[in-house]
Amino acid sequence: MKLSVEGLNSYYGPAHILFDVALDVGDGEVVALLGRNGAGKSTTFRSIIGLVEQRTGRIVFEGSDVSDQPTHAIVSRGLGYVPEERRIFTDLTVDENLEVGRQPVRPGAPHWTREKLFSLFPNLGEMRGRAGGSMSGGEQQMLTIARSLMGNPSLVLLDEPSEGLAPKIVEQMVDAILTMKEAGVSMLVSEQNLHFARLICDRAYIIERGRICFSGTMRELDERPDIRDAHLAL
Amino acid sequence: MAFYVVQFLTGLASAASLFLVASGLSIIFGVTRIVNFAHGAFYMLGAYVAFTLTERFSGAIGFWGGVVAAALIVAALGVLVEMVLLRRIYHAPELFQLLATFGLTLMVEDLVVLIWGPSDLLGRRAPGFKGAVDFFGQNVPSYDLFLIGLGPVVLGALWLIFQRTRWGVLVRAATQDRDMVAALGVNQKWLFTSVFALGVFLAAVGGALQIPRDAVHHAMDLRIIVDVFVVVVIGGLGSIIGAFVAAVLVSELNAFGILIFPKISIILLFLVMAAVLIVRPWGLFGKPEVTARRTPGLTVNPWRPLSSKGRLAAVTALLLAATLPLFAGNYALTVGSEIAIFVIFAASLHFMMSVGGLASFGHAAYFGLGAYGVAFLAKMAGLPMITCLLLGPALALAGAALFGFFAVQLSGVYFAMLTLAFAQIVWSIAFQWVEVTGGDNGILGVWPEKWAASPSHFYWLAIGVAALAVAVLRNIVFSPFGYALRATRDSPRRSDAIGIDGKLIQWTAFVIAGTFAGIAGALFAYLKGSVFPDSLGISLSVDALVMVLLGGVETVSGAVVGAIVYKALSIFLVSQTDLSKLILGGVIVLVVIALPKGIVGVLETIRQRRRPRPEPPLLASRIGTAE
Ligand SMILES: Nc1ncnc2c1ncn2[C@@H]1O[C@H](COP(=O)(O)OP(=O)(O)OP(=O)(O)O)[C@@H](O)[C@H]1O
Ligand SMILES: [Mg+2]
Numbered sequence: 001m002k003l004s005v006e007g008l009n010s011y012y013g014p015a016h017i018l019f020d021v022a023l024d025v026g027d028g029e030v031v032a033l034l035g036r037n038g039a040g041k042s043t044t045f046r047s048i049i050g051l052v053e054q055r056t057g058r059i060v061f062e063g064s065d066v067s068d069q070p071t072h073a074i075v076s077r078g079l080g081y082v083p084e085e086r087r088i089f090t091d092l093t094v095d096e097n098l099e100v101g102r103q104p105v106r107p108g109a110p111h112w113t114r115e116k117l118f119s120l121f122p123n124l125g126e127m128r129g130r131a132g133g134s135m136s137g138g139e140q141q142m143l144t145i146a147r148s149l150m151g152n153p154s155l156v157l158l159d160e161p162s163e164g165l166a167p168k169i170v171e172q173m174v175d176a177i178l179t180m181k182e183a184g185v186s187m188l189v190s191e192q193n194l195h196f197a198r199l200i201c202d203r204a205y206i207i208e209r210g211r212i213c214f215s216g217t218m219r220e221l222d223e224r225p226d227i228r229d230a231h232l233a234l
Numbered sequence: 235m236a237f238y239v240v241q242f243l244t245g246l247a248s249a250a251s252l253f254l255v256a257s258g259l260s261i262i263f264g265v266t267r268i269v270n271f272a273h274g275a276f277y278m279l280g281a282y283v284a285f286t287l288t289e290r291f292s293g294a295i296g297f298w299g300g301v302v303a304a305a306l307i308v309a310a311l312g313v314l315v316e317m318v319l320l321r322r323i324y325h326a327p328e329l330f331q332l333l334a335t336f337g338l339t340l341m342v343e344d345l346v347v348l349i350w351g352p353s354d355l356l357g358r359r360a361p362g363f364k365g366a367v368d369f370f371g372q373n374v375p376s377y378d379l380f381l382i383g384l385g386p387v388v389l390g391a392l393w394l395i396f397q398r399t400r401w402g403v404l405v406r407a408a409t410q411d412r413d414m415v416a417a418l419g420v421n422q423k424w425l426f427t428s429v430f431a432l433g434v435f436l437a438a439v440g441g442a443l444q445i446p447r448d449a450v451h452h453a454m455d456l457r458i459i460v461d462v463f464v465v466v467v468i469g470g471l472g473s474i475i476g477a478f479v480a481a482v483l484v485s486e487l488n489a490f491g492i493l494i495f496p497k498i499s500i501i502l503l504f505l506v507m508a509a510v511l512i513v514r515p516w517g518l519f520g521k522p523e524v525t526a527r528r529t530p531g532l533t534v535n536p537w538r539p540l541s542s543k544g545r546l547a548a549v550t551a552l553l554l555a556a557t558l559p560l561f562a563g564n565y566a567l568t569v570g571s572e573i574a575i576f577v578i579f580a581a582s583l584h585f586m587m588s589v590g591g592l593a594s595f596g597h598a599a600y601f602g603l604g605a606y607g608v609a610f611l612a613k614m615a616g617l618p619m620i621t622c623l624l625l626g627p628a629l630a631l632a633g634a635a636l637f638g639f640f641a642v643q644l645s646g647v648y649f650a651m652l653t654l655a656f657a658q659i660v661w662s663i664a665f666q667w668v669e670v671t672g673g674d675n676g677i678l679g680v681w682p683e684k685w686a687a688s689p690s691h692f693y694w695l696a697i698g699v700a701a702l703a704v705a706v707l708r709n710i711v712f713s714p715f716g717y718a719l720r721a722t723r724d725s726p727r728r729s730d731a732i733g734i735d736g737k738l739i740q741w742t743a744f745v746i747a748g749t750f751a752g753i754a755g756a757l758f759a760y761l762k763g764s765v766f767p768d769s770l771g772i773s774l775s776v777d778a779l780v781m782v783l784l785g786g787v788e789t790v791s792g793a794v795v796g797a798i799v800y801k802a803l804s805i806f807l808v809s810q811t812d813l814s815k816l817i818l819g820g821v822i823v824l825v826v827i828a829l830p831k832g833i834v835g836v837l838e839t840i841r842q843r844r845r846p847r848p849e850p851p852l853l854a855s856r857i858g859t860a861e
Binding site (some may be wrong): 073087 | 400403404406407409410411413414415416417418419420421422
């Protein structure tokens, strides 16, 4: 098991957002976390890597309990995070953005170099000296993913990677994610776009108002249109 | 002509140290978002330690090695401070950070005197740069030429570090989004510590390099920090290039200001700063703060007007206080009057800070202006006391109207730095313009008239005015104006949208607070019978801040309690020890860390806990979700 989350409860101030969330990601697996706007997908991700301060529960990554560790320590164990808002360093160039993400080679996790990343995302290779702030949304999305891969993670949390992208870019994104999967990177991908999730994911969880209300393979989900219609906006 | 060129070169040479210190401050601010008030103290320590080392070890290696070693030693000290103190307050409101680092400054000032003694120390001259270069019949010290060259070299080195090293890239990334840097696996703790070390190192080098030019003394810190604040306000906080350009500008203004306004050269600086702020409020090279953090952040209780029970308690307390002359001696009455005066002063700052969200670091300016106003009227115009007391504060009002206009264009740390710089400008005028203000000798013989002359009468006058002032300020808090002010504080954009002219409201609050401070100052002049530039000084401004903080920033009337406790404590301390600054500084640091809600805040929390609470702790989140 790559990642396993049990009994995760999160709060923003007095507001209780996540209720006993439990989920697992197996080695080499790509798992979807589906849910509507405001369901708690981003909060789940932010809680896993310790960006939400008020949280309880157990988060086990590669066999060790990381629940009480600070964000940087969790991430530098090889758990990459690609935020929904992308959070490119706008004043830094593409190369410099990648540099911030760079971490030592990790045994047991695929090793990414700039060259490999530029073949994964050819657009980026052509704009290495460009400031992050002057890139298009799609390019920024690729840069955030590439930036996380520079840390040689064995698991990446991808928060809505297809959001706001043109169909053509979404296709590139699907290819990139499949390449990452082939390389051996496990992923937990939050999505609202079921079609996109179907192309890349093996299994899915559905989250609704902070509670996990479905868990199964993509096939099982397709056999339950009632659940799909009740919990996902299509 | 040659004279002007030499003057220009002298200015450039002074710019070097100023740039070193200011760039250090800027770099630290960029990443940690802390305006390190103690930066001047590190500069001073650099000078003192370098003095000792260069005295001990002679020769070129002794000197240059001593300078570098001193800077390294002070940087190590900075690391200690960062790890022990600052790490605890990175998430505190910025006012607390400014205060904590100011407390540190106070402690260092006393420690320096304790270690090196109170008198000025004249250091060695730099080996290899002892002579002067002849320039069309004028002498230019060769050391000045060295400094002129050093500035751009340091600028270039910093540029290389930030552009070409991984560390520099991480620092620049953290300047923009610290949390994302952590989310990429970088330990911010050490990043912050190393940034702080670099910043302190630069300040200490700046101080150490001053030894051949200037005497080393224990007021160096405040002198440089004011110039540094002016530099970063003009150049833009966080910009190294800005620090360089503004350091040159400020140093040249100082060099040439002397020629243009020999008595009050600082006016020129003020004019330029005001002009820059109007055109570019974030400085020449700065960027507008995207999310300016607000000062409040520890709300204890929703504010309500006093209940009838509360009113009764207040009146009782006042009546009790009024009985003091029945049993206390003259000394106690004088202390009592002084405390009452400081209640007014603290309440006026508290009004501006807690209600207006405007944390001024130069509130003493208006206290002092009120005092000088009275002194001018009484000594020069010979007006009766009542008239003086009524009209004297008008000078404070005028000053607050002028400076407040510029200050409220900014917010947060910029506001704090600007108010401090303004206060220092007023102080310099009082200090330099001897013909009018008597300079350091002050204005003597401002005695109250017969009806108020006895300690008991003056005491009654003081507590009467204090009670009135506090009551008026409280009423303003709960007036429509008070609500508009609070709306502007909590949510500038939204209140703008409902038609509140935020800047005008804040300016008015600034003027009200300044005027009340002036009333306190006016009484103070009569209490002491004299006025000195001290009553405009930074330490008085900070006294007021500590009183407010001690009482509790987020309460309505914490300042009253804070002023009484603090003033009584400090009068006691000064009478007991020579190390009052050391102790005071320590108290400030402790209060920031241990008692961030202040005395009244803590009392309210306790009272809240005792009372069965119908309400869930929703209030705690108000700050987080507002805006
Ligand atoms: N910083 C915050 N403070 C308070 N509440 C928050 C905060 N961030 C999110 N929330 C609330 O938490 C809930 C879950 O939000 P979250 O961002 O996790 O949803 P999401 O599933 O990622 O939605 P989306 O698809 O819109 O990204 C929402 O009700 C949201 O309003
Ligand atoms: Mg989200």
